[in-house]
Amino acid sequence: MNDEEKKVMLAHGSGGRLTQELVQSVFAAGLGNPILDRMEDAATLELQGRLAFTTDSHVVSPLFFPGGDIGRLSLTGTVNDLAMMGAVPLYVAAGFIIEEGFPLAELGRIVTSMREASREAGVQVVAGDTKVVERGAADGVFITTSGIGLIPDGVRISAAAASPGDAVIVSGTIGDHGVAILSQRQGMDFEVELRSDCAPLGGLVRGMLEASRRIRVLRDPTRGGLAAVLNEIAIASGVSVEIDEERIPFRPEVRAASELLGLDPLVMANEGKLVAVVAAQDAGRVLEVMRSHSLGSEATVIGRVETAAGERPRVFARTILGSRRILSMPSGEQLPRIC
């Protein structure tokens, strides 16, 4: 059997010789570093200070998509959650659940993507685990990543820290990841390829924090999209948020595909974008720094925080015609396995 045809077998998950071979030939070969290579039951890290710690499971379907794959996604997803606390992402652990029969060559591609994304993000994969389940008990590969980052002194980012008057910024075009995945699933063909925006945001955030210590909130609008994140911020901070719909940047092809598919891009997942709530007087400076970064070149102020006095925290979208509608927390959308 040549390498192309080799498959993951149940015995690769047994904890014995084949598990060791898989770990050495795929995971250590792809992701190795002095900490991972020790192959102890846990990685040993030297760290001092305030840490951010997070986990995310990834079940995206299809596993490979324009702009990324589950390997890149699982690395950036966790790194971005750390960055949204203002932390410098440092270490990642990855748990793989693999369906029996999954091609080893595809697993290798996924691990290579993780390595590339970890280099972009400046993190090391220091611990891992592999389980194999019978054919039909999982769909291809699921990857759960967890991460540790270090929060610089003085940085206090929280979804609960938005105040009336603050500016609401998005770092770029909205809906790219979700629309790319869904149109690939539907087998839609556009003249321009729809690509996921999947990218690690730690570098962008570092620049923003150097420009201002009055960044109140950072969130990456993944599942549930911009609508979910703005509602979460409103609720956590006890404020209302008003955005101008016409200021939200969209790729024309994302807008076109959304219309064709009957999707609202405001609830579509993003995997390389952030929402920032920033003190109004610092908004210009933060925007400038963001626009000088490749992942923030289309950063835009889309709205501001308002008092929720006398009413429940809400998100309002001012439409192009000037009317104001409530942008609610998405509910009941059937968009499984977007990330």
Place this chain on the structure above:
Amino acid sequence: MNDEEKKVMLAHGSGGRLTQELVQSVFAAGLGNPILDRMEDAATLELQGRLAFTTDSHVVSPLFFPGGDIGRLSLTGTVNDLAMMGAVPLYVAAGFIIEEGFPLAELGRIVTSMREASREAGVQVVAGDTKVVERGAADGVFITTSGIGLIPDGVRISAAAASPGDAVIVSGTIGDHGVAILSQRQGMDFEVELRSDCAPLGGLVRGMLEASRRIRVLRDPTRGGLAAVLNEIAIASGVSVEIDEERIPFRPEVRAASELLGLDPLVMANEGKLVAVVAAQDAGRVLEVMRSHSLGSEATVIGRVETAAGERPRVFARTILGSRRILSMPSGEQLPRIC
């Protein structure tokens, strides 16, 4: 619909309103603590020193078994990996991958087990994630836990630290978890119930480290069992290990079930046992401390470390008849989903 009949729906994984409801009603209600309750993108922790960091995916089938369930197992599995580095386990993050249609009541039972195990282990669950996949794309629930622990000053535990002359200790009976799971799967009925040994080992390890600073290696013999762990130690340390088969403690019912099922209990998973390699002069003291702990009451010296000079690192088992056989790294066993 009453609570008994409620099921997890795809929309529970959408990131919107139903995700929030699930997180609040099941996860926050079951596992809540001041850090988790903040519901930020990552937990914030104050820690100083050498940390241990690990992850493990859990795909055990069946989800509920005598002595535990996937909730208890996923908590203890990760906590034990931290303890095997000599670390004091502190924080856990949990990623759930749930199959559409999974009963909410069962999810609640699993979360309750995690809470109980986290109390026994003295850890907090501080971060989590939930994904829902379509019916048939996963089998019930998979849980990936990751954990952070603090390694006390001066503690240097490593699979590579065994030296000739050291004593090899097991903390109790071998094979309990694996044989319990497999006989439940086979629908076998014994007069005495076969129970998993699933338990958090942090407290036992703490006592051992107080008794001796010459504990070289700690490993929990999970997948691949005692045979795999002894081989890993031999290879990592470049030594041979010789054990006396008749000294290995077994529950009589585990021995009986193994014979009936044609299984070798030395390759069966354990989830509440450890193997320790200890300097010979401290072995008595360590054993005494272990035996005074409920999880180490049957601790036994089963063998010792030898020079591998002139030959490959190997594990030898001295049989009851006095002959010596090679105990090899398990290979090809088809025991999927044991943990």
